[in-house]
Amino acid sequence: MSKGLVTGNAYTLGSIEQGEPCCEAVSHFSIRDLAVSYQQETVLSNVSLEVYKGCITALIGPSGCGKSSFLSALNRLSDMVPGAKVSGDIIFEGENIFDTSVDVRTLRTKIGMIFQKPNPFPLSIRKNLELPLKEHGVRNKSEIESKIFDVLHSVGLWNEVKDRLHCSALSLSGGQQQRLCIARALILEPSVLLMDEPCSALDPISSGIVEEMIQRLAGRYTIIIVTHNLAQARRIANYAAFFWMTERVGKLIEFGQCRPLFESPQHSLTAAYVSGEKG
Amino acid sequence: MNKSVSQTKDIDWWFGMALSLLMGVAALLLLLIIVFLTNEAWPVLQGGSWAQFFNADGWYPLENKLGLLPMLWATLAVSFGALILALPLGLGSAIFIEYYAPKFIGKPFSSVVTLLAGIPSVVFGLWGLTKLVPLINNIHPPGASLLAAVLVLALMILPTITLTSRSALSSLPSHLLQNSAALALSKKSMIIGVLIPSALRGIIGGVLLALVRAVGETMAVLMVAGNVVQTPTGLFDPVRVLTANIALEMAYATDNHRAALFASGLLLMILVFCVAWIASRLSSGETNGYD
Amino acid sequence: MIDRCFTFIIWLTAGIVFLAFGWLISEVVVQGVGKLSWSFLTDEPARSGREGGIYPIIVSTLLILGTALVIVIPLGLGSAIWLAEFTKKSSKRVQSTRLILDVLAGVPSIVFGLFGYAFFCGFLDLGFSILSGGLTLACMMLPILIRTTEAGLTAVPNDWRRAGAALGVSRTTLLWQVLLPYASPAITAGLLLSIGRATAETAALIFTSGYVDRMPESLNDSGRALAVHIYDLSMNVVGGDKAAYGSALVLIIMVVIINLSANALSEFWLEKKINRLQ
Ligand SMILES: Nc1ncnc2c1ncn2[C@@H]1O[C@H](COP(=O)(O)OP(=O)(O)O)[C@@H](O)[C@H]1O
Numbered sequence: 003m004s005k006g007l008v009t010g011n012a013y014t015l016g017s018i019e020q021g022e023p024c025c026e027a028v029s030h031f032s033i034r035d036l037a038v039s040y041q042q043e044t045v046l047s048n049v050s051l052e053v054y055k056g057c058i059t060a061l062i063g064p065s066g067c068g069k070s071s072f073l074s075a076l077n078r079l080s081d082m083v084p085g086a087k088v089s090g091d092i093i094f095e096g097e098n099i100f101d102t103s104v105d106v107r108t109l110r111t112k113i114g115m116i117f118q119k120p121n122p123f124p125l126s127i128r129k130n131l132e133l134p135l136k137e138h139g140v141r142n143k144s145e146i147e148s149k150i151f152d153v154l155h156s157v158g159l160w161n162e163v164k165d166r167l168h169c170s171a172l173s174l175s176g177g178q179q180q181r182l183c184i185a186r187a188l189i190l191e192p193s194v195l196l197m198d199e200p201c202s203a204l205d206p207i208s209s210g211i212v213e214e215m216i217q218r219l220a221g222r223y224t225i226i227i228v229t230h231n232l233a234q235a236r237r238i239a240n241y242a243a244f245f246w247m248t249e250r251v252g253k254l255i256e257f258g259q260c261r262p263l264f265e266s267p268q269h270s271l272t273a274a275y276v277s278g279e280k281g
Numbered sequence: 282m283n284k285s286v287s288q289t290k291d292i293d294w295w296f297g298m299a300l301s302l303l304m305g306v307a308a309l310l311l312l313l314i315i316v317f318l319t320n321e322a323w324p325v326l327q328g329g330s331w332a333q334f335f336n337a338d339g340w341y342p343l344e345n346k347l348g349l350l351p352m353l354w355a356t357l358a359v360s361f362g363a364l365i366l367a368l369p370l371g372l373g374s375a376i377f378i379e380y381y382a383p384k385f386i387g388k389p390f391s392s393v394v395t396l397l398a399g400i401p402s403v404v405f406g407l408w409g410l411t412k413l414v415p416l417i418n419n420i421h422p423p424g425a426s427l428l429a430a431v432l433v434l435a436l437m438i439l440p441t442i443t444l445t446s447r448s449a450l451s452s453l454p455s456h457l458l459q460n461s462a463a464l465a466l467s468k469k470s471m472i473i474g475v476l477i478p479s480a481l482r483g484i485i486g487g488v489l490l491a492l493v494r495a496v497g498e499t500m501a502v503l504m505v506a507g508n509v510v511q512t513p514t515g516l517f518d519p520v521r522v523l524t525a526n527i528a529l530e531m532a533y534a535t536d537n538h539r540a541a542l543f544a545s546g547l548l549l550m551i552l553v554f555c556v557a558w559i560a561s562r563l564s565s566g567e568t569n570g571y572d
Numbered sequence: 573m574i575d576r577c578f579t580f581i582i583w584l585t586a587g588i589v590f591l592a593f594g595w596l597i598s599e600v601v602v603q604g605v606g607k608l609s610w611s612f613l614t615d616e617p618a619r620s621g622r623e624g625g626i627y628p629i630i631v632s633t634l635l636i637l638g639t640a641l642v643i644v645i646p647l648g649l650g651s652a653i654w655l656a657e658f659t660k661k662s663s664k665r666v667q668s669t670r671l672i673l674d675v676l677a678g679v680p681s682i683v684f685g686l687f688g689y690a691f692f693c694g695f696l697d698l699g700f701s702i703l704s705g706g707l708t709l710a711c712m713m714l715p716i717l718i719r720t721t722e723a724g725l726t727a728v729p730n731d732w733r734r735a736g737a738a739l740g741v742s743r744t745t746l747l748w749q750v751l752l753p754y755a756s757p758a759i760t761a762g763l764l765l766s767i768g769r770a771t772a773e774t775a776a777l778i779f780t781s782g783y784v785d786r787m788p789e790s791l792n793d794s795g796r797a798l799a800v801h802i803y804d805l806s807m808n809v810v811g812g813d814k815a816a817y818g819s820a821l822v823l824i825i826m827v828v829i830i831n832l833s834a835n836a837l838s839e840f841w842l843e844k845k846i847n848r849l850q
């Protein structure tokens with residue numbers, strides 16, 4: 003899939019250039035000894051891994067093993083959760099994100115996040131996209147217009163909504179809402195996208211659309227995606243990290259290139275999980 | 282982009298500061314009420330002299346006899362009397378709206394009850410004074426009495442009980458209804474045996490809310506109760522409640538008399554606090570029980 | 573058989589409730605409607621209110637309410653927003669603030685009257701005045717308004733707060749652009765409910781805004797609220813019943829309109845919430 007339009011029946015994908023193929027492993031995030039606890043109860047400990055630039059990294063593992071907690075530590079959204087405490091180091095673009103000199107809001111403009119349940123604001127489609135732009139100082143009308151066009155195109159939503167940008171975002175279907183949320187994250191031109199089960203609240207067709215879109219975003223963005231759909235992880239990811247819970251504390255069991263992890267796992271737990279025996 | 286970020290970097294901090302200032306003013310104001318009332322009441326509270334409220338025989342402020350007991354009893358008699366009357370009626374209407382009324386009656390009935398909850402107390406008082414009191418006077422003079430106060434107050438707190446019980450009943454999970462229907466229970470046994478017990482917490486919460494309102498009501502009771510300071514012994518006795526006492530004597534009270542009125546304001550606050558405390562205990566138990 | 577009995581009892585209670593309130597309302601309407609006329613609303617009272625109208629009293633009522641609102645809206649909304657959006661729910665300071673609010677929400681209005689009389693009229697030397705009355709009402713409305721506003725904001729789904737934070741949007745912007753607009757019907761409904769209560773208030777005003785039934789010339793003048801007027805006519809003025817019922821009808825109509833709008837708004841808001849759930 004190179005340049006040019008690919009037309010499906012329900013959606014149109016824009017001409018996104020896929021970035022460099024993910025072969026040179028350049029680190030984007032280095033995570034060292036990460037631990038997360040809620041109200042002094044540790045739910046995730048001792049996680050160290052590298053996230054490589056432009057690649058898709060899939061996080062897999064059973065519910066409750068701390069994948070979401072891990073993800074929300076990466077953009078410090080965990081700051082918002084009452085009782086949450088994160089320790090360890092996360093080096094992002096050469097800087098430890100827990101340093102006091104780091105401005106959290108600037109950090110979050112570089113790291114977009116997509117949630118399980120689509121959460122567009124109860125505003126018009128256009129306002130949803132304008133709000134973050136204006137907040138970060140983009141006031142020029144034509145610049146805003148062109149950015150809106152670009153991102154809606156990127157998520158294949160332009161043709162569907164171009165005539166009703168003033169309509170409430172909540173009037174869109176679930177799949178469209180999720181793509182709008184992705185567009186909203188893209189409009190700030192982040193370098194990373196964190197996705198927490200972005201397809202699991204969608205019907206199979208919308209889920210397929212979103213999945214294909216994620217694939218096209220790879221290369222331009224570093225993507226970290228939590229998914230329960232192992233087949234999906236296998237289809238789209240370059241790297242995979244397998245989490246498991248022992249004594250109610252989540253641990254990183256295995257991390258590596260996606261295909262080897264699925265086809266010849268090093269750890270017996272991983273083997274059991276990916277073959278569907280456990281989890 | 283970065284420039285503007287650093288410009289707006291602290292907007293949350295500034296806005297939060299401004300808000301916490303407002304909260305500070307509000308909290309101070311509210312704290313001030315408690316402090317100020319205590320301060321004004323201090324002359325009759327200090328050094329254990331508050332005991333006179335419960336020892337002194339009667340309320341003769343000019344002779345420095347400041348017994349609040351008769352009025353406390355009157356307050357309790359009026360409030361609980363009203364509650365005893367309003368509870369079955371209020372609960373009955375709630376059951377009526379939820380389970381018995383045909384749709385075209387139930388809906389208007391409940392919206393009317395909602396509006397009745399907002400009727401000013403002075404209007405209840407006016408009606409009690411001009412209609413109810415003469416009626417009671419025909420049966421047993423003087424008419425302005427404990428009974429009149431109980432009746433008027435019962436009517437006033439009835440909407441509260443109806444509305445809260447109704448919302449407690451209507452938020453019961455629907456499987457309760459289906460289960461009991463599956464057991465072939467009659468409608469009556471279902472309501473009395475299953476639905477009311479399950480909604481009991483919510484209903485009691487509403488009753489406590491109504492009790493707070495009854496204890497604190499001033500005007501309606503003042504207008505119909507007769508306002509004679511005495512421990513009530515019968516339904517037809519004229520009585521004076523704590524709130525009415527404050528309203529009646531505030532204008533001319535001085536020195537210890539005045540301080541005693543402030544002390545009775547504090548006493549009311551303590552009564553309300555106790556009821557609110559029980560209510561909050563109940564509602565915190567609720568989340569533990571069901572969630 | 574027993575079932576029949578129970579059904580009968582339930583219908584009977586509903587009937588009693590209906591009749592009792594029917595009696596009260598019809599009494600007010602029947603007795604009051606004769607008084608109601610354009611001149612009743614626009615004339616000065618005469619002969620202690622037995623005759624004439626209630627124009628200055630309506631003006632005083634509105635002035636007292638207006639004063640109270642000017643104070644209570646910024647304080648109440650600001651505090652509620654702070655409690656709901658800018659604090660950690662578990663902090664000591666917040667919990668003690670909540671405790672004060674809970675206690676004061678239940679305090680009888682006569683106690684607020686007592687405080688207003690001693691503090692605003694006496695200590696601050698404002699005397700019996702519209703200002704004193706308005707300030708006292710503001711104290712009374714404050715805890716209620718804070719709780720309803722806070723409840724309205726807390727009911728806004730957390731998803732949007734997380735979405736906003738993940739986009740690096742400040743809480744302040746998010747509040748103005750998303751949370752407050754969404755919660756505004758609930759907040760307005762809470763505000764209207766507390767206005768309804770304030771309009772109906774008598775006990776807190778007798779000793780703060782006073783009895784004077786002349787047209788107030790400034791906020792420092794004493795002004796008689798409508799509810800106080802009804803109280804005075806029925807208790808202290810022989811032969812004032814008719815005028816009292818007329819004023820009661822006006823007061824009820826005012827309160828009902830306020831409460832109906834509050835209900836309509838809350839229903840609108842519930843609908844919004846349900847639409848969001850689907
Ligand atoms: N806000 C929170 N407060 C307390 N415990 C939490 C909170 N969020 C998550 N947890 C707990 O942390 C553990 C990991 O949760 P999560 O990160 O959501 O796992 P996953 O996304 O893998 O399903 C779970 O046991 C969960 O109950």
Ligand SMILES: [Mg+2]
Pocket residue numbers: 066069070198
């Ligand atoms: Mg999760």
